[in-house]
Amino acid sequence: MIVTLTINPAIDRIITVDRLAFEDRAYIKGTRESPGGRGINASCVIHSFGGETVAVLISGGNTGERMEALLRGCGYGTTVVPIAHEIRTNLTITDRHGLTVNLNEVGPSLSPAEVTRVERVVREALDKASWLMLCGSIPPGVPASFYGKLVAMARRKKVKTLLHADGDALREGIEARPTVAMPNQQEAERLLGRTLLTRTQYLEAAAQIRAMGAESVVLSLGSRGAVGAFADGLVEAVPPRIDALCPIGSGDALAAAYVWSTRRKSNPADALRWGVSSGTASAAKPGISFASLPETEQIYRQVEVRRVE
Numbered sequence: 001m002i003v004t005l006t007i008n009p010a011i012d013r014i015i016t017v018d019r020l021a022f023e024d025r026a027y028i029k030g031t032r033e034s035p036g037g038r039g040i041n042a043s044c045v046i047h048s049f050g051g052e053t054v055a056v057l058i059s060g061g062n063t064g065e066r067m068e069a070l071l072r073g074c075g076y077g078t079t080v081v082p083i084a085h086e087i088r089t090n091l092t093i094t095d096r097h098g099l100t101v102n103l104n105e106v107g108p109s110l111s112p113a114e115v116t117r118v119e120r121v122v123r124e125a126l127d128k129a130s131w132l133m134l135c136g137s138i139p140p141g142v143p144a145s146f147y148g149k150l151v152a153m154a155r156r157k158k159v160k161t162l163l164h165a166d167g168d169a170l171r172e173g174i175e176a177r178p179t180v181a182m183p184n185q186q187e188a189e190r191l192l193g194r195t196l197l198t199r200t201q202y203l204e205a206a207a208q209i210r211a212m213g214a215e216s217v218v219l220s221l222g223s224r225g226a227v228g229a230f231a232d233g234l235v236e237a238v239p240p241r242i243d244a245l246c247p248i249g250s251g252d253a254l255a256a257a258y259v260w261s262t263r264r265k266s267n268p269a270d271a272l273r274w275g276v277s278s279g280t281a282s283a284a285k286p287g288i289s290f291a292s293l294p295e296t297e298q299i300y301r302q303v304e305v306r307r308v309e
Contacts, residue, residue, distance in 0.1 A: 002046055002259055003125045004039035004133040005150070006057040007118060007142060008107040010090040011067050012036030014288055020099045029096075034288065035070045036090055038135030038164055038252050041290070045256035045278060047076040049293045051263065054079060056121055060108060061086030081121050083114045088139075092288060098245045107139030115142055122150055126157045131259050134173065135164045135252070144168035148176035160262075163214070164255050166190065174213045181214035182255050185221055202227045203234050203308060216268060218258060218275065220251050223283070225276045225303070230268040234308035237272045239280040239299065247283045253290050254279035273303050 012034050017026040043055040053076050059068055060083040067087065071078050085108035094100040110118075126132060132154045134147045147169050154161045160179040163170065166187045174181050174191075188205050189196055196205050206219040206229035217229040223244060228235040257278030261271040277300040281291030291299075 001129050002043075002051060002053045002131045002133065002263065003122070003129040004043045004046075004053060004055045004135055005118075005122055006037035006039030006055065006136055007110075007146075008088070008137045008139045009035065009037035009040055009057045009059070009067060010088045010105070010107075011063050011070075012090050012092060012288055014092045014094070016286065017093060017095050019097065020093065020095045020101065026095070033066070033070065035067045035074070036288070038255070039133060040071075041249050041252035041288075042133050042135055042164075042256035042259075043076050044074065045253050045282075045290050046260050047074070048290065049257070049260050049296075051260045053077070054125060056081070056118070056125055058083045058108075058110070058114070058118065059087060060084060063087050063089055079121055079125065081114070081118050083108060083110060085109060092246075092248055094246045094248075094286070096245075098243070098247075100246055100248055102248055107137065110139055110141035112141075115146065119146075119150070119153075123153060126154055126159050129154075129157075129159045130263060131160045131162065131179075133162045133164065133255065133259060134178075135162075135255065137166060138169050145172050147173035151176035151178045162255060162259055164251070171212075174209065177213045177215065179214075180216040180218060180258070181209060182218045182220060182251075182258070183209065184251050185219070188219055203236075207234065218254070218272060220254055220279070222247060222250070223280075225280075226254065226272060228268060228272045232268075235269045235272055236306045236308060237269075237276040238304045238306065239276050240302040242280060242284045244283040245286045246288060249288045249290065250279040250283040253282040257296065269305050269307070273305050274300060277303050
């Protein structure tokens with residue numbers, strides 16, 4: 001089983017408009033709501049690919065009740081840790097050309113007791129897990145060391161870990177030696193304190209992050225694909241050109257497909273290929289939505305994998 005943790009979930013409100021233009025009006029063509037958060041998104045993709053997954057998440061307030069109602073029809077297992085405060089609502093505005101604005105709330109403040117309850121639920125879930133995916137931002141009240149603590153806990157139970165985070169949570173999580181760390185370009189730039197612009201810089205960054213403690217690193221580069229730093233060397237996965245309609249969530253699809261593929265005994269380079277295929281195929285869909293396995297397979301046949309000598 002693949003367990004995902006979303007400690008800062010949200011209701012994602014997606015608004016589709018005719019066009020986005022600075023200092024000009026736009027007309028709303030449609031709105032919808034969906035349960036959001038990196039771990040929830042990952043579980044959605046894993047389930048749609050036929051994998052077994054359980055999503056662990058917090059929930060509180062009226063927004064939490066709405067999110068739980070939306071999740072009842074998701075088809076995969078969920079374990080909800082109740083909290084006192086209202087969970088957040090995020091707003092995504094996208095137009096027919098693929099231009100997207102994403103506005104996220106910070107999230108609720110968790111008490112020490114609530115953080116402890118989340119930790120206990122994860123510990124119990126690890127008894128039946130092969131992978132633990134630690135996904136997304138941490139809300140106020142959660143220490144930056146929290147993901148690192150869970151990585152260490154999973155290692156003691158011989159459960160593999162994927163860390164998909166930002167800031168101090170990413171830095172301290174990497175120091176705990178996760179199986180794979182998966183920052184995107186902006187997260188890697190903040191982690192390393194420098195701008196990444198060229199292929200050489202991407203490759204150097206992936207290798208440097210791996211040297212910080214992660215067993216493997218996948219550096220997600222959006223439309224440019226991804227770079228992997230593995231025990232046997234550096235690998236690039238280059239996708240075909242597509243007309244991207246909404247890139248939001250494509251990194252979550254990449255992470256989910258990578259772990260799903262690894263569970264099928266794929267080698268790291270092929271898992272990277274599956275991840276880039278899923279992220280690319282999902283970016284071609286409108287709103288925040290995820291490509292099916294057949295849609296991902298079509299892109300998979302077009303993704304080029306190169307080993308870096």
